[in-house]
Amino acid sequence: MKTLFSALFFVLCGVINTYAQVDNxxxxxxxxxxxTFDSMSELDNLSSYTIQFWMNVSEWSKEASVYSRGNNFKAxxxxxxxxxxxxxxxxxxVFSDDLIVGKWCQVTFFCKEGQGEICINGLTAYDANEVLxxxxxxxxxxxxxxxxxxxxxxFRIWNTLLAKDYDYFRNNTLNKWAPQWNNLVAYYKFDQNxxxxxxxxxxxxxxxxxxxxxxxxxxxxxxxFKYRIxxxxxxxxxxxxxxxxxxxxxxxxxxxxxxINSYADGSLKIGYPYNHGTxxxxxxxxxxxxRSGILSxxxxxxxxxxxxxxxxxxxxYTFATWIYLEKWEEGAYIFNKExxxxxxxxxxxxxxxxxxxxxxxxxGNDYISQKKMKLNAWMHFAVTTWLTKxxxxxxxxFCYNGTGSFATKSVSSTKDDNWLPEGNxxxxxxxxxxxxxKFDNTVIWHASRDESGIKSEMESLPMPGFxxxxxxxxxxxANSYWMFDNSEDLGYDSYSYRxxxxxxxxxxxxxxxxxxxxxxxxxxxxxxxxADAQKRIKxxxxxxxxxxxxxxxxxxxxxCYSDYTCWDNYGKLILEVDKVLGKDKILTxxxxxxxxxxxxxxxxxxxxxxxxIYGPGNHVFIWNNYLDAYNRFTAxxxxxxxxxxxxxTTTSRGYKNGQEVTAAAPIGVRSGLxxxxxxxxxxxxxxGTYDRYITGFNQTYDRAKYTQDKDLTGIxxxxxxxxxxxxxxxxxxxxxxxxxxxxVDTLVTKVDKLPTAIERVSMYAxxxxxxxxxxxxxxxxxxxxxPENVIPYRIQVYDxxxxxxxxxxxxxxxxxxxxxxxxxxxxxxxxTSGKLLKxxxxxx
Numbered sequence: 001m002k003t004l005f006s007a008l009f010f011v012l013c014g015v016i017n018t019y020a021q022v023d024n025x026x027x028x029x030x031x032x033x034x035x036t037f038d039s040m041s042e043l044d045n046l047s048s049y050t051i052q053f054w055m056n057v058s059e060w061s062k063e064a065s066v067y068s069r070g071n072n073f074k075a076x077x078x079x080x081x082x083x084x085x086x087x088x089x090x091x092x093x094v095f096s097d098d099l100i101v102g103k104w105c106q107v108t109f110f111c112k113e114g115q116g117e118i119c120i121n122g123l124t125a126y127d128a129n130e131v132l133x134x135x136x137x138x139x140x141x142x143x144x145x146x147x148x149x150x151x152x153x154x155f156r157i158w159n160t161l162l163a164k165d166y167d168y169f170r171n172n173t174l175n176k177w178a179p180q181w182n183n184l185v186a187y188y189k190f191d192q193n194x195x196x197x198x199x200x201x202x203x204x205x206x207x208x209x210x211x212x213x214x215x216x217x218x219x220x221x222x223x224x225f226k227y228r229i230x231x232x233x234x235x236x237x238x239x240x241x242x243x244x245x246x247x248x249x250x251x252x253x254x255x256x257x258x259x260i261n262s263y264a265d266g267s268l269k270i271g272y273p274y275n276h277g278t279x280x281x282x283x284x285x286x287x288x289x290x291r292s293g294i295l296s297x298x299x300x301x302x303x304x305x306x307x308x309x310x311x312x313x314x315x316x317y318t319f320a321t322w323i324y325l326e327k328w329e330e331g332a333y334i335f336n337k338e339x340x341x342x343x344x345x346x347x348x349x350x351x352x353x354x355x356x357x358x359x360x361x362x363x364g365n366d367y368i369s370q371k372k373m374k375l376n377a378w379m380h381f382a383v384t385t386w387l388t389k390x391x392x393x394x395x396x397x398f399c400y401n402g403t404g405s406f407a408t409k410s411v412s413s414t415k416d417d418n419w420l421p422e423g424n425x426x427x428x429x430x431x432x433x434x435x436x437x438k439f440d441n442t443v444i445w446h447a448s449r450d451e452s453g454i455k456s457e458m459e460s461l462p463m464p465g466f467x468x469x470x471x472x473x474x475x476x477x478a479n480s481y482w483m484f485d486n487s488e489d490l491g492y493d494s495y496s497y498r499x500x501x502x503x504x505x506x507x508x509x510x511x512x513x514x515x516x517x518x519x520x521x522x523x524x525x526x527x528x529x530x531a532d533a534q535k536r537i538k539x540x541x542x543x544x545x546x547x548x549x550x551x552x553x554x555x556x557x558x559x560c561y562s563d564y565t566c567w568d569n570y571g572k573l574i575l576e577v578d579k580v581l582g583k584d585k586i587l588t589x590x591x592x593x594x595x596x597x598x599x600x601x602x603x604x605x606x607x608x609x610x611x612x613i614y615g616p617g618n619h620v621f622i623w624n625n626y627l628d629a630y631n632r633f634t635a636x637x638x639x640x641x642x643x644x645x646x647x648x649t650t651t652s653r654g655y656k657n658g659q660e661v662t663a664a665a666p667i668g669v670r671s672g673l674x675x676x677x678x679x680x681x682x683x684x685x686x687x688g689t690y691d692r693y694i695t696g697f698n699q700t701y702d703r704a705k706y707t708q709d710k711d712l713t714g715i716x717x718x719x720x721x722x723x724x725x726x727x728x729x730x731x732x733x734x735x736x737x738x739x740x741x742x743x744v745d746t747l748v749t750k751v752d753k754l755p756t757a758i759e760r761v762s763m764y765a766x767x768x769x770x771x772x773x774x775x776x777x778x779x780x781x782x783x784x785x786x787p788e789n790v791i792p793y794r795i796q797v798y799d800x801x802x803x804x805x806x807x808x809x810x811x812x813x814x815x816x817x818x819x820x821x822x823x824x825x826x827x828x829x830x831x832t833s834g835k836l837l838k839x840x841x842x843x844x
């Protein structure tokens with residue numbers, strides 16, 4: 001595989017989805033190579049410490065140094081199958097049959113107050129009977145390599161005895177939540193392939209490569225130390241009302257958001273549609289008359305078209321905005337979604353100039369504001385359906401600067417009690433049609449808002465976040481929100497799946513090695529939908545379209561049970577999706593402990609299966625049934641390399657005296673269940689009324705560790721919003737990471753021996769026309785680092801002769817370049833907002 005390097009930038013910001021996990025790199029040495037560090041003065045005179053590393057010797061050379069700190073603290077190769085550890089004047093000779101050429105071995109040297117124990121691949125190979133001296137003080141630098149030929153991976157130095165809890169992490173990488181993380185003197189994963197030097201993940205002791213004889217090497221031959229999938233499910237409601245902390249995202253490298261709705265005709269649609277605005281005869285203003293981030297419309301033919309999904313109420317609704325009306329144009333629209341003859345639909349327009357009144361037209365009937373709209377001043381203006389269908393004059397309420405009044409009805413109607421627009425399905429809504437005005441913070445709710453609610457939201461609308469809880473039922477009724485704060489994308493809709501996903505992506509800011517995907521939920525009668533070949537084709541086409549802006553998709557349909565016909569049709573759907581889903585997209589399917597009878601012939605297109613081993617019944621929370629689940633899945637023919645086992649942060653139903661109480665629905669462990677007298681071995685807790693079965697802290701770790709032991713693809717959980725905060729000592733997600741860390745990785749681009757010399761990536765400056773480019777790990781492609789909401793439109797690549805060698809219209813931030821020869825290339829990327837960004841890269 002050829003390697004790609006950017007000639008300008010090796011950087012990353014949080015808005016990028018990487019299309020592959022982080023690669024596991026080792027250091028590959030020849031006898032001439034080494035990496036040097038500072039003296040690590042924290043080691044001076046230590047009597048308790050732990051040293052860990054993976055080693056694969058390619059040529060056994062006696063006296064070759066694995067690591068050294070002067071002559072009195074080192075590990076070196078001895079006779080065949082022997083490694084010698086030197087501490088002061090003592091030499092510990094460790095023999096193991098695993099210490100052979102070409103085999104990966106995990107080595108851990110424990111020392112407690114001079115008492116040494118050395119484990120090879122988890123088994124004790126040396127247990128000292130004599131007291132070892134302290135590590136001698138020295139100014140000599142620490143060195144990896146020196147006459148050593150082979151590979152070294154995952155090197156750690158601790159300033160204390162490492163507790164053997166959690167199998168001392170020998171098969172797993174570490175993150176800041178690992179017990180005794182603060183006792184690390186240095187931690188080297190060797191994965192920072194875009195940095196010229198070796199990065200210490202404690203950011204204290206970075207290393208310098210020798211000029212020859214050592215390089216990074218991707219590890220593909222160590223089945224005991226693989227980077228696996230650690231996935232997390234969420235949905236928008238839990239994102240709104242749980243304030244899921246940032247760290248919880250970083251403990252999962254596959255974020256799956258349950259947010260695609262399916263329908264009986266085979267069509268799919270993401271909840272909270274992105275109602276993007278297209279502006280005609282208007283512009284962005286940074287500031288106007290005391291307000292910032294403004295849409296300025298200029299009269300004739302002006303307006304912002306916001307699509308057919310904007311304003312699609314099934315019951316009550318509200319329209320609200322800040323408006324600065326500069327010229328009265330009778331018949332111009334503040335908002336319009338009507339049929340051409342204005343007999344159906346809904347609009348808000350200007351009446352006669354002398355009256356300064358605003359008129360609602362609903363299905364051809366006018367409702368007139370009793371108050372006047374001001375010119376040349378900011379006003380907060382809102383229209384809402386009244387809280388009850390009182391009819392007549394009380395069908396709508398107008399609000400000016402937070403003060404409400406009812407509309408006056410001008411035309412009699414037999415539909416006084418019905419506020420629903422008719423006949424405007426499929427008609428694009430338009431904001432400010434033919435209007436000479438300024439707009440700010442325009443919002444549409446599919447719900448009524450009372451006077452106090454409208455007043456409270458004049459300056460600040462509810463928005464979820466990592467530290468912000470918004471009642472899910474509130475945002476459930478959000479349709480559109482245009483803030484006009486983004487000069488690059490003036491019509492950006494902030495009450496949309498795209499914005500909510502972008503907030504989630506901010507958790508990964510400065511990290512790489514994660515995926516963001518969407519999951520499809522079922523609908524009543526979905527089994528019949530899957531039985532129809534044409535509906536399967538429609539389903540697959542819609543799914544492929546949705547997947548264009550994500551790393552992949554997930555199918556979450558429950559249940560087929562053991563019915564052959566249902567699973568056969570499900571398999572045919574999988575094949576149909578595989579035909580049209582991009583090969584760079586991940587496809588997963590979610591069976592269950594009691595429903596998994598997919599035929600092996602349909603398994604190949606699926607990247608992996610997220611097996612649900614949890615639920616409302618208590619049996620799926622029992623450890624032996626977890627083991628039984630694995631046996632069932634493999635017996636059905638599911639390959640080990642496609643199995644994700646699972647745990648839950650939700651509980652069983654409630655039980656009393658061993659009997660299920662069906663009215664007691666599952667709840668989250670966040671509901672105080674891991675507080676008080678909880679201990680990590682408990683898998684049954686009481687919520688004050690009912691007994692609840694859970695995957696307890698220790699069992700969660702055991703479930704994750706089991707995936708390592710069985711060499712499975714990984715683990716996942718439902719769901720992010722129901723765990724306690726990651727900082728809680730019994731966070732279940734944290735327990736899983738002890739058994740299987742996600743390897744969501746920071747990206748460091750430059751270090752030297754001084755810990756202050758760390759060069760990290762700043763957020764992309766939007767006024768910068770330089771295009772940041774980085775190589776996509778393990779692929780012949782390049783990726784572009786763009787700020788949130790900036791979408792590519794066309795990418796052109798030029799060779800050194802100025803010839804255009806790639807000219808591609810795309811909305812993706814990744815570009816295959818496998819067709820290009822080695823050499824330098826220039827890139828021009830045109831965004832959907834018309835901005836041109838430029839950069840260069842080197843393929844070699």
